[in-house]
Every structure is written in C-alpha cells, then in structure tokens.
Amino acid sequence: MITLILKKDKATRINEFRPISLIHSIAQLITKVLSMRLASVIDRIISPTQTAFQRKKCIHDSYLYVRNTVRALHRNKTP
Template identity: 65%
Template sequence: MHVFDQFHRLAGGNLTQLNTALVSLIPKKDGADKISDFRPISLIHSMAKLIAKVLSIRLAAVVQDIISPAQSAFLSSKGIHDSFLYVQNTVRSLHMKKTPALLLKLDIA
C-alpha cells in the first residue's frame, strides 16, 4: 500500500524513479552483426510492473466504452480478423454507394 500511496503522491510530478529500465540486446544467432539479429529485453522495475498490472485490471472494466468499435487491438473480445471484416464491409458499402475512395494499408513494422 505504501508503493501505491507514493505513486499517487507523484501524480503530475517527476516519475523518473518509476520510469527506469535496463535494456539488454540478446543475440538471436551466432555472429549477430545487424540490429535485427538481436532481441531487446527490457528489465523494468518491479514496482512499475505492479502498478501497471493494477491499472490495467481497473481499466479493463471501462475499456469497451472508451475504445472505438473500429479498434480491434487491446480488446480481449476482438481478434485480428475483426479488422479485416471491418475493412471488407467498408469496401462493400463504398462500392454499393459508388463512392470514390482511397484505402491505404499501413504496416507498422
């Protein structure tokens, strides 16, 4: 409870003590020489993990109300295929209405 009390007192203040992490690069294969040959591992302070877990549990109760129905990430009730179906239905609707449109597919990676 002391940790959560301290976190609450830091609200809007300096969170540098909580925001520290150690990042290590672990090679995926022998002779790794490119950045894509490494796997980053982040060692986050355990108190930050605890606070994040509690906040995520509390947020789970209201996340359905604050995320758009078009959004498929971050919701356990939706899957990756929901995005495809949403786009497919949008294309069908645009085609039926004969509305000119431009669709872009972006790859975050």
C-alpha cells in the same frame, strides 16, 4: 533498487553474484494495477471498431470491418 542473486552456492566474491534490477518490477506492478482497473470501463472508452488489445475481440475483425466498408463504398460508387 538492485538485489544480488547467487550464481553459485556459498558465494564469497562479487563476481559470484548476479545483480538484478527491481525498477522494472515497480513499473510492471503499476501497469498491472492500471490494466485491471481499466478492464471494467475499457469497452466504453475504446471505439467499437477498435479490435486490437481487447479481450473477446479478434484482430481479424478489423479486416472484416474494412472489407465490408470498402464493399459498401464500392456499391455506392463513392470514391
């Protein structure tokens, strides 16, 4: 689907229009609907250690998780 947007008022020639593709709009709409429907169950689908791409979680939590794991392994002298 393509629509034409005016570049100038009272355009009469084809080069005075700007073509806009609406194909990506449909993909964005589907993505938005899917993300809204998954929002209620996303905490059960994704591991608690996953911190990226989730609301109420910070990407820095991953760093802290890894750092604490490395410290625990180091204390136990686990290679």
